[in-house]
Amino acid sequence: MWRDLPGARDDALDVGFRIKERHAIEKLNLFVPARITFNDIEDLSGHLKNDRTLSAVFNETLEVDDFDDNVFAAVNTYNKKVAFHVISIVKTTDICFKYLDDGEGTIIQFRKSLFEKMKHVGDYYIRFRIVLAGPLKDLFVTSFSQEDKFFVSAFYTTDIIEFRLNERRSFPTSLLKSAGQMKWLDLSSVYFILIRDFKAELIRAHTDFHKMRRLENNLWSDYVSSLSKDPPAQMMLYHWRVKKTSERIDDFIALASFRTIKHSLLDYVLGIFLLGMAGNAAEAFLASLITMIADPQATDLKNVGPDWSHLIALFVCIFGATVIFFRSALKKFYWGTVNRDSH
Known part of the structure; x- marks a missing residue:
């Protein structure tokens, strides 16, 4: 072999x-x-x-x-x-x-x-x-x-x-x-x-x-x-x-x-980068959400409301990290699907 x-x-x-x-x-x-x-x-x-x-x-x-x-x-x-x-x-x-x-x-x-x-x-x-x-x-x-x-x-x-x-x-x-x-x-x-x-x-x-x-x-x-x-x-x-x-x-x-x-230096660098971005996005979103809860009478909702772009960025980071972490499993799943289809 x-x-x-x-x-x-x-x-x-x-x-x-x-x-x-x-x-x-x-x-x-x-x-x-x-x-x-x-x-x-x-x-x-x-x-x-x-x-x-x-x-x-x-x-x-x-x-x-x-x-x-x-x-x-x-x-x-x-x-x-x-x-x-x-x-x-x-x-x-x-x-x-x-x-x-x-x-x-x-x-x-x-x-x-x-x-x-x-x-x-x-x-x-x-x-x-x-x-x-x-x-x-x-x-x-x-x-x-x-x-x-x-x-x-x-x-x-x-x-x-x-x-x-x-x-x-x-x-x-x-x-x-x-x-x-x-x-x-x-x-x-x-x-x-x-x-x-x-x-x-x-x-x-x-x-x-x-x-x-x-x-x-x-x-x-x-x-x-x-x-x-x-x-x-x-x-x-x-x-x-x-x-x-x-x-x-x-x-x-x-x-x-x-x-x-x-x-896996590239994966390591990407992982640290995505982890840092996820932390910053989570912190910014929570800060805006806490501000809105603490001041519900505020009229300028644009400034005190939750910044949904940070939440979107957080989900993008989580998705990217998941793809990198589980890519070998995804590859096996793909080949398994191809093999079943060939039957």
Whole structure:
């Protein structure tokens, strides 16, 4: 999962399956708790047709060999043996979407046509990207900001990033009803890798990760080129994994909490300015109102009556402060409305 990628508007979740028993699969279903369309999916096989990128993704010394438009072999550089085959995904023929009736998610179905293209002996690998744009940006992230951020020049933002696989208790009701009829994959291993800006401080994680290291920005520029033209500099990689032992892997969860310092000098200055204006407007209005009450017999109401312009200014200041303070909530409300309308 890519987050905070320099120069990128959107985050992304890259998903890969290494398939050992391809003949045992006619179709593969992946549930995502959001509405997914073709515009959100990108096939990544083209990015892997590069020796350096291929080796970086799999942390092995590999090279591309014996390829055509749909498939190529990933070959070990030293012994020249085929490690696996990478196959491309044609979105119009290999994928379809099924939307749950209650609107709680999408089943991405990989059709039989994809597996029929797997004609070579050996393992196969598919890899695709879900672009987390708009309402999908917070699909795996819950963010909290410091409550008094309006009155400070810098504040903390806390992100909780959570990824779940096959955790049945989190299934929507409509999906849970058919869980007994599903055929679950026999998983030999699960890897979850989170890559984000090194300025985000890891506070806690639900379990120890396998490794943590700094991302080599010179190896990944081509791989993330569809997200950003800037190299992924100053990024940290956090790696969780689980491997099959004597028991099968029923589910998997990765959860981590990060804290980031954000500077809001402009909001701070505007907040102090609006607060000062609101105080002056309130004081002037109350003074004119008290004068009118204290001297009800006054004939010059223009001079002793309440100055309504001050009251209007007070409401304008309150409205401006509300917009600044709650703009992140308003943004989420907007995207939520857009998402509901798209259904």
